[in-house]
Amino acid sequence: MIRASSATVHFPGTRMVMGAVCVLAAWQGLAAATTGALLVAGPLEVINHIAENAGLYARAVGVTLSSAAWGFLLGNLAAVVLAALAILRPRAQGVISGLALLTFCLPLVATGPILRVVFGPGEGPQITLAALAVYYTTYISVLVGLRAVPATWLDLVTSYGRGRGTALWRVQAYAALPYLVSGLQIAAPAAILGALVGEFTGAERGLGVLTLQAMRDLDVTATWAIASLAAVLSIMLHAGIGWIANRVLNEEPPLILAPPVARGKPNYSRSGAATGALTALIALSLWWGIAEISQLSSFFFKRPDDVWVFLVSSDTAAQNRAELTASGLETARALLPGYFAGLGAGAGLAILLTLVPGLSSVAMPIAIALRAAPIVTTAPLLVLVVGRGAVGSAVLVAVMVFFPVLIACLHGLSRAPGQVLDVMDSYAAGRWRTLIYARLPAMLPAFFGAARMTVPAAVLAVTVVEWLATGRGLGALMALSASLSNYGMLWSVTLVVAVSAVAGYAAVARLERAVLSVFASEQVQ
Amino acid sequence: MTQSFSVSRRRFLGATLAGAGAAALLPSAKLYAQTSIRMQLSWLHSVQFAGSYIAQDDGFWSDQGLDVALDAGGPNAPVEPPVVAGTALVGISAADYTAAAVENGAPFKILAVAMQKNPFVITSLPENPVNEPGDLEGKRIGMALANAPVLEALATLNDFDASAVEVVPTQYSAAPLLAGEVDCLLSWETDLPVAMAVQGVESQTMLMADFGYAVHSQTYIATEAAIAERRNEIVALLRGEAQGWDLYRADTAAAARRTVDRFPDQGLDLAVQELQAERQVPLMFSELTDAHGFGWFTDETVASNIETLALLGRKITPELWDRSILEEVHGA
Amino acid sequence: MAPDRAPPPDIVCRALDKRFGDVEVLAPFDVTFEAGKTTALVGPSGCGKSTLLRLIAGLDTADSGELSIGGQTADAVRGAGGLAIAFQDASLLPWRTARGNVALAQRLARQPVDRVAIDALLNRVGLTGFLDTRPGALSGGMRQRAAIARCLITRPRLLLLDEPFGAVDELTRRQLGLELPPLWRSEGTTTVMVTHSVTEAIFLSDRILVLSPRPARVLEDVEVRLGHPRASEMMEQAEFIDAFKTVTAALERGEAQRQNALAAQ
Known part of the structure; x- marks a missing residue:
C-alpha cells in the first residue's frame, strides 16, 4: 500500500507553531488597535x-x-x-x-x-x-x-x-x-x-x-x-x-x-x-x-400536568404560548443562520485546506482556539467584538458548529473509498475534478454525521449566548422566567428547547440516512 | 442602635461583647444552642453582603446561638427556590422579584429592606449627560430588553414619552457607551459606574429612586411557614445583620478590605470593592434607618413600592411586607 | 470506433530505481513491454510488481531512471486519456450507478459522454439489467465487470491491471478471464497486468515476467505460445503446461535465493 489513505488529519508541527505565532501577533495587533475601548x-x-x-x-x-x-x-x-x-x-x-x-x-x-x-x-x-x-x-x-x-x-x-x-x-x-x-x-x-x-x-x-x-x-x-x-x-x-x-x-x-x-x-x-x-x-x-x-416543591419543580396547564388549559395559556412562540422565533432567527453558516464554513474551510494545504498552519490554530475556549467565556467576548443581537448569537452558534464539521470534512475529503483517488489520478483528473467527482461526494457522510452531532451543540450555544450576552430569545426568556419565578414558563421553554433539539437531530439523521444510502451504502446495511 | 463605631479592632471586640451582652438579656436567646441555618445571597460574594460577613466574623450570630452559612448566588442561581425548598431559611431578593414569586404561588414575606433606595441608575458620559428623566427623550439607551417595563415605569412617574427613547438591547458592558452606540445605559449605581470609574472612565449617574422609582432592593425574605415556626432564628439572624451593617457603615473601606481578604478566590478587586462599598451607603441608610434602625420600612414606603410595582405589572398588597420581626429586632 | 486512434505504445524502462525509506523496491530495473501485447508480472508478495505498475501509470515517480511510453512520459499519456487502470477492489464510486461510473471515465478523460457506447459496452461485459444499479447492490464479479468497462470506454492505448480479478471467487474469475480479454485485445491495446495466479498469468497474457523477491529483477521471461481467443481447453495443452512449469520453477528459484540471502545475514 503506497498511498495510505490516512485515517487521521495530520498537521505539520513546525508550520503549526509558525501559524500559532502569526495568530498571536495578529491578536496582539488587534489589542493595540483597540486600546481604550x-x-x-x-x-x-x-x-x-x-x-x-x-x-x-x-x-x-x-x-x-x-x-x-x-x-x-x-x-x-x-x-x-x-x-x-x-x-x-x-x-x-x-x-x-x-x-x-x-x-x-x-x-x-x-x-x-x-x-x-x-x-x-x-x-x-x-x-x-x-x-x-x-x-x-x-x-x-x-x-x-x-x-x-x-x-x-x-x-x-x-x-x-x-x-x-x-x-x-x-x-x-x-x-x-x-x-x-x-x-x-x-x-x-x-x-x-x-x-x-x-x-x-x-x-x-x-x-x-x-x-x-x-x-x-x-x-x-x-x-x-x-x-x-x-x-x-x-x-x-x-x-x-x-x-x-x-x-x-x-x-x-x-x-x-x-x-x-x-x-x-x-x-x-x-x-x-x-x-x-x-x-x-x-x-x-x-x-x-x-x-x-x-x-x-411544585413552585419551582413543575410536573408534566403543570406544563400542560400553563401551555394549554389555563386562562393565560394563549398568552403564554404567544410569548414562548415569539421568543422561539427570535432564537430560530439566530440559530438557523448560525447553524448553516457553521456547516458551510466548516465544509468550506475543509475544502479550501484540501486545495491549498499550506493555509492549514494559520487556519488550524484559530479554529482550535475558537473551539477550545469554553463558550461561556467566549460568548461575552465574541458579542463584544461582533456585536449584539441576532448576528452575535448566530456567530457564536456558527463557531460551535464549525469546528466539528471542519474536522469531519477534512477526514471525509481525505478518504475516498478504495483506490478511487488513484483512478482519478490515472486520468490526470487534477485537484478540482478529483474534488468534485470523488472527494466531495466521499465527504458527504462525514459532513452529515457532524451536522447531526452538532445540533445539540448549536442549541446549547444559542441559549447560552442569549442568556449571557444578547438577552434575546429563549435563552433570555429562561433566565428572566427564573428570576421572576415564572417556573411554568421556564419548564415550558425547557421542554420546547429539548424537544426541538431532538427533533432537529432526528431530521438531520433522516436526511443523513438518505444520503448514506447513496454515498456510503456499506454503512447502513 | 445607638452606638457609632470607629475603626479599631479593639472597638470591634467591644462591640461584640456588647452585642453578646444584649443577647444574653433576652430569654429566648438561650433556647437555641448553635442552630445551623443558611441564608441565600442574591449574587456572588462581594462587598454587597459585607454586613453579613462582619456579623459572621465578629460573632454577632454565634453569640445568639446561630451558625449561619452564607450561600453565594450567581447568574444561574435564583434565590427563591432554595428558600421555598427550605434549604435556606432566609433569602436576599428584591421587592419586584418577590412580588413576582408570590404571584406564582410562593408564600413569601419581605421582612427587612437593606437597600432603601433602588440601585437602578441611568449611566451616561459627562459630555452627553442624563441628569433627569426628561433628558432621556431622543436618547439611545442600552439595556436588557427584559427591563423595558422599568423604563416605562420611569416615564409614567416623570411624565416623559417612553417611545421617544430608543432602546438598544445590550447586556452588562460599558463598551456600547464608550463606542458611542448608545448615549446611556441602564445599570446599578454600584456596578457598571463603579467598574468604569476604576477603569478610569468618568461617568454621570441619575438614580431612578430620586425620581419616584420606589422598589425595595436587597430585601430579606422568608416563607410564612418559616416565620411562624422559626421566628426566633430569623429574629436572631436579622439582629446580627443589623449589627454587621452598622459596623459596615462606620468604615466601608475596612469592610471592603475584609471582604477581599475573606474571599481570596473570588477575584475581587480592592479598588472596585472600596468604591462600591462607599456608594452603597446612601442607598442603604437614610433618615428612616437612622431613626428606626437597619432595614426599616414604613407604610408610606410600602405604599410607594406598591404604586411603582403596579406600573411594572405587579398587583400586590401591603401584606407582602411583614415588619413584626424587624420590630422585635430593634425592640420597637 | 474512431479511426484516428494512435497505435498502442511500447513501454521502455531503463535503470528504474525506487525506494520507500530504507526499503529498496526496484534497484536498477530494465525491461521493455512490447506494443499491443499483454504482459503479466508474477512474483512473490511485496516484490515490487504493483510499484512498477504504478510507476508506469504515473501514480508514483521513480527515484531515478527513465520510463517512456511510446516515446512519451506517463504524464503525457495520462493527460491525453490514453491510459486506464483497474485495481483488485473495483474502486467504483459508490454513489454513482454502473452507467454513471463508466460515464465519469469519459468525462475525466475529456471525451464526450457517449451514452450509446456506454450502454453497449456495459451490455457486452455482461451487466445487462444492472446499468442503473449502484455498486453496493452489485456482486463482486459484476463490480469488476463494471470496472473493466470503465477502463475500456475511453479506449486506452495502455491498459494496466493490478490483480483485477483477485477479489472474486475462482469460478467467476475464470469466467471473467474468458469473457473480458477479447474486448481489449480487439482494440489493440498494450496491457500490463499484475497477478498472483500463475494459471491466470498464462491464460491471459502473451508474455510472463517472473520477478525476484525485493529488489525486483526479471528472473525469467516466458513467452506464452497459445492462440487467441483463449479457451478453457487450452489449459490442457503442452504449451500451457510447459509455461506453468517454467514459471513455477523460476518462482521457486527466487524463493531459494531469498532464503539463502537471509541465512547469510
Missing part, C-alpha cells in the same frame, strides 16, 4: 496578568478541574454502562438512545438552578452539569465502537455456545477501546464547560466565578486571561488523552461519524414512531416520578 486584551498582557495572579488562577483552575474531573468520570461511566445496556438489549436501544439524547438536550440555563436546589451548596451542580455535558458523545462513541466489530467475531463467540455478555466482554469491549478514547477526547473540554456553567449556580470559587467577577469589573485583561486559560486547558486535556491512548493502544482513535442507526434485525427494531412514542412515555413517567419521589 475595553474590548480586547493582547496575549502579552494576558500572560503578564496570569503570571502576576498565578496563585489565584492556579487555585481556580484546581477547583474547576476537580469538578470537571468528577463529572468526566461519572458521565463517562454512565455512558459506558448505557452503551453496554443498549448492546445487550437491542430492543431497548432506540429508547435508551432517545432518552439519552433528550436528557443531553436539556438547556443548561434551566437545569442549573434545579440542580442547585436538589444538591444544596457544594460541588453537586458543577459535577452533574459536567457529567451531563460529556455522557452523550461518549455514549455514541462507545456504541459505534461496540458495533464496529465484524459479524464473524461475534459468530465465533456464539459457535462456542457463549452468549452476548461474553461477546461484549471478550470481543466488543476491546474493539470499542479506540472509540472510547475518541469519545473521551471530545468529552474533556465539554466537562470543563459543564463545570463552568455549574459554577454560575452559586459556587464559591473556580474559573466560572472569576469569569463573572472579571466581567462585572469590566476587567478585560482578566476576561481574556480566563478564556485563554480555559482554552489552553481544553487543548491540553484533549492532547493528553490522545497521548495516553497512543501509548496504550496500537490504533489511532477513529473519528466518530458512523450513524447511531439501530442495526438490529428487522424484527428487533420497532418503527421509528413507536420508539418515539415509547421514549416520550418513559420520559414523562421519569419526570413525574422524580418529582413525586423527591417531593420537590
